Amino acid sequence: EFTVSGELMHPIRLNAKEASVFLSSADDLMKAGMVCRVPNWWKKKYSSVSLSVSMGSKKQSLFGVETLVSLKPSLMVNGKPLTKAEIKKLLEADEGLMLIKDGWVEVNHEKLKELLAAMDEVSDEMTLADLLRKEAGLQEEKVKSSKAEIGNGAWLAGLFAKMKSPKQAAASAIPKSVHAKLRPYQKSGVNWLNMLGSYGFGALLADDMGLGKTLQVLTYLEGLRRKNPEAKILLVVPASLLGNWQAEARKFVPEMPLSILHGMSAEKLEKKIQEESSFLNITTYGIASRMESLKNQTWDLLILDEAQAIKNPKTKQTRMIKLIPAHQKIALTGTPVENDLSNLWSIFDFLNSGLLGNQSQFSQYAKKLQEKPEGYGKLRNMIAPFILRRLKTDQSIVPDLPSKIEQTDYIELSAKQKAMYRKRVEELEAALEEEDVDDKGIKKKGLVLAALTALKQICNHPDQYSGAEVFKPQDSGKYEFLKEILEPIAEKRECVLVFSQYASMTEELDDYLAEIFGRKGLVINGSTPVKTRTEYATRFNEQKTYIPYMVLSLKAAGTGLNLVAANHVIHFDRWWNPAVENQATDRAFRIGQKKNVMVHKFVCKGTIEEKIDQLIFEKQLLADSLINTSEDGAEKMLSNMSNDELIQLMRLDV
Structure with a gap:
């Protein structure tokens, strides 16, 4: 038994060889009960x-x-x-x-x-x-x-x-031909693009929606044009954003030669690409996927706006876009990863091919990350030099941007909705009990998808599901609640955006909102021509005559449009993808907005809407901003549940 004698330590004199033997044996001596004090340089292996x-x-x-x-x-x-x-x-x-x-x-x-x-x-x-x-x-x-x-x-x-901190990048003069006063963070973004461009690196500009990615890119392009007027730039955008880019370019860089590769026959497009291309050539994803002539020349710079369009590496559109050769590439998106890490791989495969390995290698790597989540930090550090992302919630970036207040509104179903909802769940339960329904087969997935769609439509309004065209407000809890929100907005003559994922629902909501406001607003859905969407946005923002609302389908108008006249946003039904919903909200919450933005997200209490909303909230807390859940992910999650779990989730809890 070891006892303390009161003495501190006994120094001993050793030569170098003896000291080496002693130090090498110190661990064994201490295990035997002897107290040894060895130099710090030995303990920390500084001598190795x-x-x-x-x-x-x-x-x-x-x-x-x-x-x-x-x-x-x-x-x-x-x-x-x-x-x-x-x-x-x-x-x-x-x-x-x-x-x-x-x-x-x-x-x-x-x-x-x-x-x-x-x-x-x-x-x-x-x-x-x-x-x-x-x-x-x-x-x-x-x-x-x-x-x-x-x-x-x-x-x-x-x-x-420097690449990870754009403030450290060498400052470049903003060309006098840029007709805009850039904010400090926007100047840093241009400097960062210049730096990565000088090294030939692909760059992912992933600033939050509304922070001016378009202006930063146009300023960068104007600098390139001043150095090399003969350069050829190809910009690929969603069809709905053609008018927006054209208007922004004319406004901010009016001297820049611009060509729109859209709205003509394939033969005329081929000729224009080969003979009449300008410094900046803007086209759509659909055309870029089809036109061979775009792949027959090497562009000085290829830019993708809303680059989540190539997030799925397996689609034909993604494969075709990646075949377009360019010396440098830039991707723009406010949501760099919407579903899983394959989205991230696909975008980086476009920007800096090979950086994340091939798809098979990265898939294996992603599986290991699920087992050891601490590896996400290494992945973030690896891609950080090539991503620039600023959030508008950072008041040091945009101190004058108004705040955004979000709330989830939990709504009671009407008696008619409850009866229809319960009946549809019972029908699903009966269908799942059939002998030929494989637990993970295609038939089960079809049943789940059909039931999910039906229940979401019932939550909106029973007539959307039944196909009736009456749409009485008292038959829908959402309709009743919508009126409560909109009446004070009408009294103050303020403006609101109402989003639905269903194009058919936008028309019905238009009729209902017109009754509440006493005048018609505007509707944008998949059938609205691109040119008309741009015109509607201009009319809505100018408000020469009061336009109280705009009803929009999430897919057709969830990105690109600047609708700052509205300071209220309502998500009438849920897409179940936080990234997509936030993009839609950002039609109002962006630079130029003078008021606080109030965001309402409708959820029917006790239904599948509330339960999936909670599941996604919990998953988002776990995954943070690297991985979000997509609409397909929600459907897949339901399909993989057991029949009992599935019915329990869908059953009405009221």
């Missing part, structure tokens, strides 16, 4: 020799992530490199300890020979993509020795620091 490989120590020319970067291997002790003479001394000295560089170094001939052999295995260079994949754990170590530590050299470390 290690192999360090420095990537990109000196400045060099970079162009793209496949650029080769030089490797410089060296043996290190306590952060200091050993010279050839010092290594020779260690090899010639007896094993034990040796005083070098004002510190003791452990002499271990076998370990030294292993490290020297590993140095010989280090290649002279590695691609930048290899380096980043290695740091994220996406590929095996190129240096065979597990004892080698690879780190960024001073120049490369400084470059990555």
